[in-house]
Amino acid sequence: MTATPETVAATPPGARSRPAGFDHVDTWIFDLDNTLYPASCRLFDQVERLIGAYVAQHLNLDAEQAHRLQKQYFQDYGTTMNGLMLRHGVDPHHYLEFVHAIDVSPVLPSPTLAGALARLPGRKLIYTNGSVAHAERVMDRLGVREHFSGIFDIVAGKFEPKPKESSYRALIERHGIEPTRAVLFEDLPQNLEPAAAMGMVTVLVRTDSPWAQAGRDASHIDHVTDDLAGWLVEIADKLPPR
Numbered sequence: 001m002t003a004t005p006e007t008v009a010a011t012p013p014g015a016r017s018r019p020a021g022f023d024h025v026d027t028w029i030f031d032l033d034n035t036l037y038p039a040s041c042r043l044f045d046q047v048e049r050l051i052g053a054y055v056a057q058h059l060n061l062d063a064e065q066a067h068r069l070q071k072q073y074f075q076d077y078g079t080t081m082n083g084l085m086l087r088h089g090v091d092p093h094h095y096l097e098f099v100h101a102i103d104v105s106p107v108l109p110s111p112t113l114a115g116a117l118a119r120l121p122g123r124k125l126i127y128t129n130g131s132v133a134h135a136e137r138v139m140d141r142l143g144v145r146e147h148f149s150g151i152f153d154i155v156a157g158k159f160e161p162k163p164k165e166s167s168y169r170a171l172i173e174r175h176g177i178e179p180t181r182a183v184l185f186e187d188l189p190q191n192l193e194p195a196a197a198m199g200m201v202t203v204l205v206r207t208d209s210p211w212a213q214a215g216r217d218a219s220h221i222d223h224v225t226d227d228l229a230g231w232l233v234e235i236a237d238k239l240p241p242r
Contacts, residue, residue: 021222022235025201026122027175027182031162032135033128034187035228037107037142039207046102051080054098058090078161079129085159092159100134107141116232117147121239126151127171127184129161150175162191168198185228189218196220203231 030036033044056066073083084090117124124147126135132153139145156174157167172179183201186192187209192202203223225231 022183022201023239024181025183027177028117028120028122028124029127029171029177029182029184029195029200030124031128031184031186031188031191031205032126032130032138034207034209035185035205036113036126036144037110037138039187039209041106043102043104043106043138044209047099050099050101054095055080055084058084059088078164079154079159081154082159082161092155096131096154097133100131100137104137104141107138109141109143110229111143112233113142113229114144114147116229116236117144119236120232123150123175124148125171125175126153127162128152129154131155162186162188163194165194168194172198189221193218193220196222 033047037043052063052066052070055061055070056063059066059069061069069083070080073080073087077083077086081090081092081095084095085092126139126148128135128151130153132151132155135151135153136145139148152171152174154161157170160167160170162168171177179195180199182195183203184192184195185203185205186195187205187207189204192204196202197220201222202220203225204221205228206224206226
């Protein structure tokens with residue numbers, strides 16, 4: 001059962017990093033970027049540059065103007081893409097293909113992560129604000145694709161990004177998830193809040209990314225880790241046989 005806010009707030013910070021309390025979980029949900037692979041790979045830096053280039057080319061703006069509009073649309077609409085769709089009629093599929101045409105070679109294979117995922121009982125799903133194609137490329141680099149039974153991307157969510165509640169509801173409905181038997185791993189604290197409200201266990205994968213700092217100590221976060229692969233190994237070691 002997910003800890004109440006009062007229980008979490010009263011728990012010493014070190015206790016929140018202990019990989020225990022997952023015996024009931026039958027659905028393991030993972031964010032992709034900066035969660036399944038280390039943020040130090042800096043893939044999103046490439047995506048950010050391509051978003052800026054797309055805005056500049058599509059709207060005939062210089063780089064500085066495009067950057068300002070990119071950030072404004074992100075603030076106003078949740079994603080730059082949503083702003084471009086609503087204000088300029090941009091084709092989201094063309095946009096996603098353009099901004100995810102990146103070099104994924106900084107992501108290294110992770111036999112430790114693959115082995116841990118293989119040992120976890122139940123389904124494993126990817127839940128991303130990116131595209132299926134991008135997720136598949138990253139998973140192939142990591143060597144973990146075979147361990148996941150599904151990818152729920154921004155298209156499946158009807159272009160409603162995390163942390164909008166409608167996106168989580170669509171994920172739950174499509175994959176028949178019982179939230180109280182699920183866990184969500186995320187690098188962005190705000191994306192864990194709707195999951196916690198629905199009854200999921202929440203795990204923050206901490207990074208040094210500036211946009212991932214706000215809310216790191218929030219009460220809706222049940223667990224924290226700096227090493228996803230190693231932490232999953234510890235969870236698998238503690239789980240009883242099923």
